[in-house]
Amino acid sequence: MPDRLSQMRGLYRLIDVRTILVVGGGYAGFYAAWKLERRLRPGEARVVLIDPRPYMTYQPFLPEVLAGSVEARHAAVSQRRHLKKTKIISGTVVRIDHATRTVTVRPAEGPEHPLAYDTIVVTAGAVTRKLAIPGVAERAIGLKHVEEAVAIRDQLLTSFDRASTLPPGPRRQRLLTVTFVGGGFSGVEGFGELLSLATALVRAYPELDPKELDFHLVEARDRILPEVSAEQGRWVVRSLEKRGAHVHLGALVTSATGGHVVLSTGVAFESELIVWTAGNAANPMVHRHTDLPIDARGLLVVRADLRVGTEDAPVPDAWGAGDDAAVPDLAAGGGSVTVPNAQHAVRQGKLLARNLLAELRGREVRRYRHHSLGTVATLGLGRGIFEWKGIVIRGFPAWLMHRGYHVLAVPSWERKVRVLAIWLAAAVFGRDIVSLASVQHPRHAFVVGGDPAVLAIDPEPVTGGGEPSSVPGGPH
Known part of the structure; x- marks a missing residue:
């Protein structure tokens, strides 16, 4: 050396x-x-x-990636x-x-x-801040990288496909239950976008009742979105609850073993999808x-x-x-x-x-001083909030401001054009609701060869080593 x-x-x-x-x-x-x-x-x-x-x-595009509004590679x-x-x-x-x-x-x-x-x-x-909570490491998915956003989207779409084949009951309810842990920007934007996707998606499944959707946002503090004023944070909570979501403030996840989520407030429920956005470490x-x-x-x-x-x-x-x-x-x-x-x-x-x-070059360096341009967040398709020095804009105009700001901020004209093209296509043709969860198990079709006997014994996708995975399309 x-x-x-x-x-x-x-x-x-x-x-x-x-x-x-x-x-x-x-x-x-x-x-x-x-x-x-x-x-x-x-x-x-x-x-x-x-x-x-x-x-x-x-990263500001990750909530739209998991909602299918932005192509993952873009x-x-x-x-x-x-x-x-x-x-x-x-x-x-x-x-x-x-x-x-x-x-x-x-x-x-x-x-x-x-x-x-x-x-x-x-x-x-x-890095994502992780806590030693039973079941979190085995079940949860983060929201810091493109791969995680894609996995969240695919798992939700796969859960809809599976739920549609089941009669009403605990198993179907679990598949339609989503939990986000962390009420910062990443958590609230991701939660709002995924809720928007699920609400639109259920219309394509006549077997399912929209009332079966069960979305939970868990935050340890007594408010969400600390970057906005307390009043606007309360408005966001009310807005999410009007859309059918459950917002648990002042609550901690004490266990998530096997997808059974238990909160410090005593609330407990089964959740197929758990997304962990509880800050940075x-x-x-x-x-x-x-x-x-x-x-x-x-x-x-x-x-x-x-x-x-x-x-x-x-x-x-x-x-x-x-x-x-x-x-x-x-x-x-x-x-x-x-x-x-x-x-x-x-x-x-x-x-x-x-x-x-x-x-x-022997010149004087400059100090970093940046005055905030305001806070803008997406809460789902057509919904958003913007706040700057007492000026508050909500709803569709704020959502447009969010998209406009980030398409200008993403580096290179090549990326700007690609993102705009996807948005325009979605405005005309709607969301793409195809799940590619099987891409996480590329050898599955090759190994089982479509054999009904094999599928009947082992309906789960197989990993590269030929062993069944416990959560199709989920975290590993």
Whole structure:
């Protein structure tokens, strides 16, 4: 390993080009690399980006992906298509040793190996916050990646198909029961969109009664959507309840074993689909496997100019932004830090690129200060809410504002056009209600060969190893 590092450093000194290493290809990392490669002069620096996924997920589109309003691939922005001058490594950084300017990379294939750099940009993002609740790890699906949104949609559609073949009763009711845990933006938007899909979907199943739909939103606090005012949060609850949903405030999930959901309030019910959106947790690599300074929550300590460190003790050649960094919120003041959302991460990524270029060229860097453009959320097809400095817009106009803002915000004209085309097609022809849950078990048809005897014995899809799965189309 030392010999390899020496060779790498010798090569870099020979060609005298700085290596800027970006850890993580989410909003902040993608935009930092994208803007850097557009503005760097030839031979000024090379950009290397390491991420286990070959795309950046545009997370605000995930609720519409699970509702079928946006094609799954259109919520994913290809790194190689847009980062043509950046060296992309498919893998995960498992350790940062800034003292020696090296990271340990675990590639998609092959053994772990060290990689040297001159400047590091840590934008590894956060992970879904999980709690040690019985049954959650086995049953729940998150809503942070495209694959999860697709799995949620397919499981709902599959549940409708299966419920339509059953007589009214507990099993059919379980298949038509959906539970979301977490009343933040991700949970409320996903819940509203899936409720909208289910309400429209039941019309295509004459065997089912719309009153059988049973949607539950569970939130530990006494309100949902903390980003909007308390009054507007209450309005959202009333709006969801008018559509037949059950909103459980001040409630915790104490168990979800086998799909039997038990709340701290004593309420219990059977739920086939459980979606976990109960906030973010610190990235384990940032929290435990780096010599860079972190705070009590496991977030990178960064200054307002996005350098790692404090005002009095900056860390040379280290920068951070996004959900894994405690970026001071100068607009709010009071020692607060920016909330982990797309609006901040995108703008921080762009500022990272500007400040890195400024440092390379001996210019003054800028501090991050962003005044909110307001809060807008979708609550299902044709429903939304917008709030900004006391101005509140609800219903269809807010929903249009949500779509308009995000189609402008998603990077590249190619993605904007694709998303608009899907929306226009859906407006003319309606939602696509085909489930592709079987794609999660691609060998099933090959293994059973359509043999009725095999299907009668084992009606569940099989995994790659030929064993039956316990939840068709669900989490594994």
